[in-house]
Amino acid sequence: MPKLGMEPIRKAALVKATIDEIGRAGSLDVTVSQIARRAGMSTALAHHYFGNKEQMFLAAMRHVLSLYGAEVRGALATADGPRARLNAIVRVSFAAGSFRREVVGAWLNFYVLAQTVPEARRLLRVYQRRLRSNLLAELRPMIGARAVPVAEGVGAMIDGVYIREALSDRPPDGVGAARMVIAYLDGQIDHRVLA
Amino acid sequence: MPKLGMEPIRKAALVKATIDEIGRAGSLDVTVSQIARRAGMSTALAHHYFGNKEQMFLAAMRHVLSLYGAEVRGALATADGPRARLNAIVRVSFAAGSFRREVVGAWLNFYVLAQTVPEARRLLRVYQRRLRSNLLAELRPMIGARAVPVAEGVGAMIDGVYIREALSDRPPDGVGAARMVIAYLDGQIDHRVLA
DNA sequence: AAGTTTATTGACTCGTCAATCAACAAAAAC
DNA sequence: GTTTTTGTTGATTGACGAGTCAATAAACTT
Numbered sequence: 001m002p003k004l005g006m007e008p009i010r011k012a013a014l015v016k017a018t019i020d021e022i023g024r025a026g027s028l029d030v031t032v033s034q035i036a037r038r039a040g041m042s043t044a045l046a047h048h049y050f051g052n053k054e055q056m057f058l059a060a061m062r063h064v065l066s067l068y069g070a071e072v073r074g075a076l077a078t079a080d081g082p083r084a085r086l087n088a089i090v091r092v093s094f095a096a097g098s099f100r101r102e103v104v105g106a107w108l109n110f111y112v113l114a115q116t117v118p119e120a121r122r123l124l125r126v127y128q129r130r131l132r133s134n135l136l137a138e139l140r141p142m143i144g145a146r147a148v149p150v151a152e153g154v155g156a157m158i159d160g161v162y163i164r165e166a167l168s169d170r171p172p173d174g175v176g177a178a179r180m181v182i183a184y185l186d187g188q189i190d191h192r193v194l195a
Numbered sequence: 196m197p198k199l200g201m202e203p204i205r206k207a208a209l210v211k212a213t214i215d216e217i218g219r220a221g222s223l224d225v226t227v228s229q230i231a232r233r234a235g236m237s238t239a240l241a242h243h244y245f246g247n248k249e250q251m252f253l254a255a256m257r258h259v260l261s262l263y264g265a266e267v268r269g270a271l272a273t274a275d276g277p278r279a280r281l282n283a284i285v286r287v288s289f290a291a292g293s294f295r296r297e298v299v300g301a302w303l304n305f306y307v308l309a310q311t312v313p314e315a316r317r318l319l320r321v322y323q324r325r326l327r328s329n330l331l332a333e334l335r336p337m338i339g340a341r342a343v344p345v346a347e348g349v350g351a352m353i354d355g356v357y358i359r360e361a362l363s364d365r366p367p368d369g370v371g372a373a374r375m376v377i378a379y380l381d382g383q384i385d386h387r388v389l390a
Numbered sequence: 391a392a393g394t395t396t397a398t399t400g401a402c403t404c405g406t407c408a409a410t411c412a413a414c415a416a417a418a419a420c
Numbered sequence: 421g422t423t424t425t426t427g428t429t430g431a432t433t434g435a436c437g438a439g440t441c442a443a444t445a446a447a448c449t450t
Contacts, residue, residue, distance in 0.1 A: 004447060006397060026311035027223070031437060042399050047439060108307050114362050115300060116221035124362065152359075153375050157348070160355025164347075167309050167319065180348050187382025199417065201427060226407060237429050242409060 010049055011059070013039040018060040023102025028057065028109050057113065061123050064106045068127070071095060072134065082138040089134055090181045093158045094165070094174035104166040131155050143189055150188045157181050205244055206254070208234040213255040218297025223252065223304050252308065256318050259301045263322070266290065267329065277333040284329055285376045288353045289360070289369035299361040326350050338384055345383045352376050 017039035021030040032053050036046040050056045071092045079088040097103065113120035132151050139147035161180050165172045212234035216225040227248050231241040245251045266287050274283040292298065308315035327346050334342035356375055360367045 004396065010397090027307055029224070032439085033437070043438085044399055044401095044440085045397075048398080051439095053438070105310060108303075108310065111358060111362065112222055112303050112307055115303065121362070121364075125364075128359075149375065149378065153352070153379060156355035156359050156375065157352050157379070158355065159358055160351035160353065161348075163306060163354055163358075164323070164351050167306065167316070169316075169320075180344065180351065183344065184348060184352070184379055184382065187379065187385070190382070199426065205427090227409085228407075238408080239410080239429055239431095240427075243428080246409095248408070 007049065010039070010041065010045065013041075014046055014050065014056060015059050015063045018056045019064065019102050019106050022057075022060065022109055023100070023105040026105050028113065032056070054117065058117075058119050058123070060106060061110050061113070061120060064103060064110075065123060065127050068092075068098070069130065071097070072130075076134070082142050086135065086138045086185060087178075087182060089131070089138075090154070090158065090185075091174075091178045093162060093181075094172075094177040096174060098162070099166060099172040099174065108163070108166070128155060131158070146188070150185070153188065154181060154185060157184050202244065205234070205236065205240065208236075209241055209244065209251060210254050210258045213251045214259065214297050214301050217252075217255065217304055218295070218300040221300050223308065227251070249312065253312075253314050253318070255301060256305050256308070256315060259298060259305075260318060260322050263287075263293070264325065266292070267325075271329070277337050281330065281333045281380060282373075282377060284326070284333075285349070285353065285380070286369075286373045288357065288376075289367075289372040291369060293357070294361060294367040294369065303358070303361070323350060326353070341383070345380070348383065349376060349380060352379050 014035060017035045018030075021035050021038055022028060024030075032043050032046055035056065036043045039046070046056070050059065072089060075088040075092045076085055079085040092098075110120060110124065114124045115121075132155055135151040135154055136147050139151055143150065158181055161177045165174075165177045209230060212230045213225075216230050216233055217223060219225075227238050227241055230251065231238045234241070241251070245254065267284060270283040270287045271280055274280040287293075305315060305319065309319045310316075327350055330346040330349055331342050334346055338345065353376055356372045360369075360372045
């Protein structure tokens with residue numbers, strides 16, 4: 001049976017199975033056995049390719065982040081002008097795909113992981129820095145020095161709105177979520193410094 | 196040795212130990228044995244009083260929420276006027292106590308729990324509704340109908356800023372965090388509806 | 391054809407853990 | 421003073437899980 005060149009295929013299957021299984025369980029409390037079964041192989045093979053469970057989690061996190069990164073690049077490619085590009089960045093964060101059960105599960109659990117696993121924290125930093133620099137590139141021409149705090153604010157608000165929407169009882173409303181962040185942007189861009 | 200009236204004492208000790216242990220582990224992956232040892236009793240006694248581990252987690256969540264609720268009430272008691280009261284609500288969310296390792300751990304893990312455990316989700320709703328109604332009480336006199344979306348925005352932003360600050364590499368900056376949310380409030384309260 | 395690398399798994403080890411139970415002890419109730 | 425209630429734990433059960441290992445087999449190398 002052994003076909004050669006299985007490694008990337010198996011690894012990809014395990015990454016997908018890990019994300020799906022985290023989504024199903026709603027926590028990191030999933031066994032290698034469950035992941036391996038979903039990916040259609042033995043636990044021994046899963047260990048063979050990833051060494052241990054933590055590596056599987058980290059690979060899953062990398063994958064979620066890279067999907068998000070690709071979506072952002074795609075959205076930016078078709079947006080013209082600073083304001084349109086800002087809106088595009090915001091909207092991507094609340095695209096339907098971001099609210100799939102397994103993606104939500106992954107994000108929430110990555111926050112938990114980031115408390116204690118250095119590599120998870122590093123990956124979270126990558127996400128935050130990338131978002132920040134994307135926002136700054138558009139904000140600086142618009143509002144100069146105030147771009148920095150506003151970019152931080154937008155980043156925080158995206159996370160906060162995302163969590164609320166993801167844990168809401170109703171089906172997530174991506175459009176409403178984006179509108180809320182954009183209202184923040186309006187308020188800040190249009191802002192006169194108060195006495 | 197059996198002293199009477201131990202139940203509330205033991206339960207309180209277990210709740211505290213549960214929160215501390217979640218903070219130490221950074222996850223819900225803590226054993227009843229660890230909790231019981233920290234609380235100075237046997238695992239059998241912990242089970243005797245709480246039945247199972249999930250009940251311990253939920254009791255811990257209730258406790259964290261009730262502490263937060265008490266802080267909000269305290270802050271509101273000494274604030275005068277809508278704007279001062281809004282600021283007080285925001286500041287309380289970023290008080291030093293909220294950034295203690297074990298409190299952060301509790302919050303992040305409660306989000307995770309809320310995905311799958313109905314009672315955890317219910318408790319999260321209690322927190323959100325209470326915050327929302329506190330905000331609305333002050334915002335309505337100030338901005339009328341726009342109070343609702345602004346209150347939602349403030350709630351989301353508090354959560355988002357909190358998570359960023361809690362997972363930051365530097366020691367948490369509660370004052371800066373509050374400033375960021377207050378800037379959002381300024382932008383919204385001061386807002387003229389745009390064309 | 392012999393040796394090496396890659397793919398694959400069943401079986402196993404060693405550990406852990408939630409929950410239960412039987413038993414003991416002290417106070418309260420009767 | 422005996423029964424009931426409350427507090428308490430050591431020991432045990434029954435289950436599961438991460439990671440290892442030896443063994444098998446196909447493909448590639450020389």
